[in-house]
Amino acid sequence: MSESPVLLNKHEVERLLTYDDLIPRLESVMGKFSKRDSSEIIQPVRSVVPIQQHSGFLGVMPAYLAAEGILCTKIVTFYQRAEGSSLPSTQATVLLFHPEHGHVTAIMDGEAITAKRTAAVSAISAKLFKPALSEVLCILGSGQQARSHYDVFTKLFKFKEVTSMKTGNTSKSFKMCFCVCDPVLYTLQVRVWSRRKEMAQRFVNDLQDPVTVCSSVKEAVIGADVIVTATGASQPILFGEWVKPGAHIAAVGACRPDWRELDDVLMREAVVYVDSREGATAESGDIILSGAEVFAELGEVLNGSFPARREKTTVFKSLGMGIQDAVSAKLVLEKWNGEH
Ligand SMILES: NC(=O)C1=CN([C@@H]2O[C@H](COP(=O)(O)OP(=O)(O)OC[C@H]3O[C@@H](n4cnc5c(N)ncnc54)[C@H](O)[C@@H]3O)[C@@H](O)[C@H]2O)C=CC1
Numbered sequence: 287m288s289e290s291p292v293l294l295n296k297h298e299v300e301r302l303l304t305y306d307d308l309i310p311r312l313e314s315v316m317g318k319f320s321k322r323d324s325s326e327i328i329q330p331v332r333s334v335v336p337i338q339q340h341s342g343f344l345g346v347m348p349a350y351l352a353a354e355g356i357l358c359t360k361i362v363t364f365y366q367r368a369e370g371s372s373l374p375s376t377q378a379t380v381l382l383f384h385p386e387h388g389h390v391t392a393i394m395d396g397e398a399i400t401a402k403r404t405a406a407v408s409a410i411s412a413k414l415f416k417p418a419l420s421e422v423l424c425i426l427g428s429g430q431q432a433r434s435h436y437d438v439f440t441k442l443f444k445f446k447e448v449t450s451m452k453t454g455n456t457s458k459s460f461k462m463c464f465c466v467c468d469p470v471l472y473t474l475q476v477r478v479w480s481r482r483k484e485m486a487q488r489f490v491n492d493l494q495d496p497v498t499v500c501s502s503v504k505e506a507v508i509g510a511d512v513i514v515t516a517t518g519a520s521q522p523i524l525f526g527e528w529v530k531p532g533a534h535i536a537a538v539g540a541c542r543p544d545w546r547e548l549d550d551v552l553m554r555e556a557v558v559y560v561d562s563r564e565g566a567t568a569e570s571g572d573i574i575l576s577g578a579e580v581f582a583e584l585g586e587v588l589n590g591s592f593p594a595r596r597e598k599t600t601v602f603k604s605l606g607m608g609i610q611d612a613v614s615a616k617l618v619l620e621k622w623n624g625e626h
């Protein structure tokens with residue numbers, strides 16, 4: 287008889303899954319995935335069941351990683367929620383199986399995994415594609431993904447923007463720090479926009495570090511070097527005409543073939559990277575409806591088959607992959623096993 291599966295709740299998964307451990311595993315698995323060796327990795331495009339009556343979707347995301355001995359599936363629901371709803375719009379459970387015997391070895395919360403692995407993958411894209419001198423980060427949206435992206439981007443990268451010496455404003459939104467190599471005061475600069483300004487303000491109130499709340503997308507993105515779009519929008523909110531040439535956009539929302547976050551101008555002018563070509567051509571409205579050409583998968587850059595065109599405006603269109611959940615869940619289980 288197989289042992290009962292390990293059950294891990296959101297709190298435990300959040301505690302055990304750290305970006306430092308996760309990022310190298312994601313880089314490795316995405317690089318391998320992009321070699322399309324089916325004796326190594328099998329990951330079909332997600333199956334999605336629309337729940338039209340309730341503006342929701344159920345997705346099933348299986349993956350098998352032979353060399354790592356990981357057999358996994360995530361079951362995820364995502365809903366278009368009214369602003370301020372107390373229910374999370376993305377909820378998930380991840381199941382790990384014994385690849386040889388087929389029984390379930392672990393059942394764990396997938397909300398924390400989804401939040402952290404998505405943000406970690408966007409951070410990998412930023413590491414590869416953001417301009418060498420990136421001073422301003424802009425986050426569109428103030429939900430779960432916005433928060434995990436804020437956490438990992440500010441952990442990995444430093445953003446700053448020159449500010450006038452005279453505006454020595456030391457409020458929460460503008461914490462000053464002194465740069466010893468240049469006698470100018472700098473402001474650590476992160477900007478957030480959300481549909482309702484009070485939601486963006488609530489987001490900022492939970493943070494230790496200074497973040498500027500913006501009243502419009504245009505105000506938030508003008509001059510930004512890195513832009514994260516993490517919204518439930520189904521129509522474009524980010525327009526190419528506002529985007530600084532050379533900026534990097536990590537586009538996380540709009541995961542349906544008829545949903546958009548980015549307009550045609552941006553999609554056609556940027557060099558477009560995706561997590562999976564099959565996923566992008568089946569599920570991304572930004573790609574399908576704009577007719578934009580996909581330049582490469584993130585994994586193809588990670589495994590050296592395609593270049594990172596950092597000098598251009600770049601879009602990384604993320605949809606989420608079962609292999610990302612699989613390596614995250616395995617990491618969580620390994621850590622848990624190490625403690626018990
Ligand atoms: N690429 C990936 O791997 C993943 C993508 N997602 C997608 O990322 C997006 C954000 O997910 P969560 O942070 O979990 O959701 P959330 O509900 O926590 O946050 C959504 C944010 O989008 C805003 N928003 C909703 N409708 C909007 C509209 N029409 N225009 C502008 N803003 C709007 C909300 O105000 C909120 O700030 C969703 O589209 C979700 O499906 C979620 C998980 C993984």
Ligand SMILES: O=C([O-])C1=[NH+]CCC1
Nearest residue numbers: 362364541605606607
């Ligand atoms: O990868 C994922 O879990 C999701 N992508 C879009 C909604 C959920």
